[in-house]
Amino acid sequence: MKPQNDLIHKIIEEESLLTMFQPLISMKRKSVLGYEALTRGLDPETGEIIPPDKLFGLCRDRETLLDLDRLCRKKALETFAPISKKNRSLLLSLNMDAAVLSDIVGKMGTTLKFAEKAGMPPGNIIIEIIESKAGDEKVLETFVSTSRCQGFLIALDDVGTGHSNLDRIPRLRPDIIKIDRSLIRSIENSFHNYEITGSLIRMAQKTGTLPLAEGVETIEEALTLMQMDVDVFQGFYFGKPCHRDRISAYDSTPILSAASRFKSHIVEKYAAEKLMRTQYEALAMKLRTSLEKCACDCEACQSTITEFIDSNKHIECAYILDDHGVQTTDTICNPYRLKERRRLIYNPAPKGADHSLKDYYLSLISGRKWHITRPYISLASGNRCLTVSTVFHNHEQRFVLCVDIAIDHK
Numbered sequence: 001m002k003p004q005n006d007l008i009h010k011i012i013e014e015e016s017l018l019t020m021f022q023p024l025i026s027m028k029r030k031s032v033l034g035y036e037a038l039t040r041g042l043d044p045e046t047g048e049i050i051p052p053d054k055l056f057g058l059c060r061d062r063e064t065l066l067d068l069d070r071l072c073r074k075k076a077l078e079t080f081a082p083i084s085k086k087n088r089s090l091l092l093s094l095n096m097d098a099a100v101l102s103d104i105v106g107k108m109g110t111t112l113k114f115a116e117k118a119g120m121p122p123g124n125i126i127i128e129i130i131e132s133k134a135g136d137e138k139v140l141e142t143f144v145s146t147s148r149c150q151g152f153l154i155a156l157d158d159v160g161t162g163h164s165n166l167d168r169i170p171r172l173r174p175d176i177i178k179i180d181r182s183l184i185r186s187i188e189n190s191f192h193n194y195e196i197t198g199s200l201i202r203m204a205q206k207t208g209t210l211p212l213a214e215g216v217e218t219i220e221e222a223l224t225l226m227q228m229d230v231d232v233f234q235g236f237y238f239g240k241p242c243h244r245d246r247i248s249a250y251d252s253t254p255i256l257s258a259a260s261r262f263k264s265h266i267v268e269k270y271a272a273e274k275l276m277r278t279q280y281e282a283l284a285m286k287l288r289t290s291l292e293k294c295a296c297d298c299e300a301c302q303s304t305i306t307e308f309i310d311s312n313k314h315i316e317c318a319y320i321l322d323d324h325g326v327q328t329t330d331t332i333c334n335p336y337r338l339k340e341r342r343r344l345i346y347n348p349a350p351k352g353a354d355h356s357l358k359d360y361y362l363s364l365i366s367g368r369k370w371h372i373t374r375p376y377i378s379l380a381s382g383n384r385c386l387t388v389s390t391v392f393h394n395h396e397q398r399f400v401l402c403v404d405i406a407i408d409h410k
Helices: 004-013 052-057 062-086 110-118 137-149 168-172 191-206 219-227 244-249 253-293 298-310 340-345 359-365
Strands: 017-026 031-042 091-096 125-130 153-159 176-179 210-214 232-234 315-321 370-372 384-394 397-406
Touching: 004 062, 017 062, 017 244, 031 052, 031 062, 052 062, 062 091, 062 110, 062 244, 091 153, 110 125, 125 137, 137 153, 137 168, 153 168, 176 191, 191 210, 219 253, 253 298, 253 315, 253 370, 253 384, 253 397, 298 315, 359 370, 359 384, 359 397
Parallel strands: 031 091, 091 125, 125 153, 153 176, 176 210, 210 232
Antiparallel strands: 017 031, 017 232, 315 397, 370 384, 384 397
């Protein structure tokens, strides 16, 4: 059996690599924005394809890893050059293993030399830094600064994984962040993934960075991300890695299908939200009517709320604020909704708590009749819920009723 060290050195010596290309899709343009170059090894003797993880795992020292990393970029540029000459608008994304960088490597401009030889302008090339493998921070910053001055675009890969450091984003100021598949997977059904991804998207947009969703495998994931204002996608749903000769035959059906379904998806979503709002308001209206009829004292109000929650098991809790936003009752919780194992870490707001800066109070004081918050994790119960608030009058005094309603889906 051939020693592994001999195999990797033979692969590098004979440049025995195969470069595949996976499309980067822009939904606004309804077309391919560019391609990411993905390398496979080829056993020089058997022709067997060696997957990337195994290929890079053959490298036993830093020098061999650097030689392979450079060769991957060189072969990718050479392979993509004829495609670039036919369509100068296409981008090419190249992976850079930041673990191989050193002070010398960061200033050599090897990728620029490869690009010039291939006849590709740096402005069409994305240097994609693998976030989880970033090495020395100062060297990385120098490399990124030098590459940007040379005209390359910079992307951070694997953003959102356990290894990624979000503090690199303001320091490196990438042009693109690639949101990792671990957050994208079934995002339409995962509240935590949805919220974390939304935060990354909003941060990217506010800092002038393009968010790219990678690993998109289903139409449901694509539609949810489009709704979150993501434009650029990568993943098996839109296209698997293919040989250079297959690029011209790219099937745009997934793009057109997602684009056509998005409008109906949004219409259905808004209709469902409108129905839910009506149901939430009707539920809170029943409690509001009961409170308007009860005696004007805290004990009577709390008793009314308790009875109402007992007959409506999907209510998390409810409480009342006075005209100044100060809580006049205890937070009456549904004991069946509390998570027993986490009961001690949640702290429902007590009587006397100040809610005067909360949106569900301010919007009503400014004249609105109802306010429904976005979904969140309740500090009172630890469950996913939303707050419905409305003004009511009792014995000529104005109060604000707040009802937290459980959301068991997503």
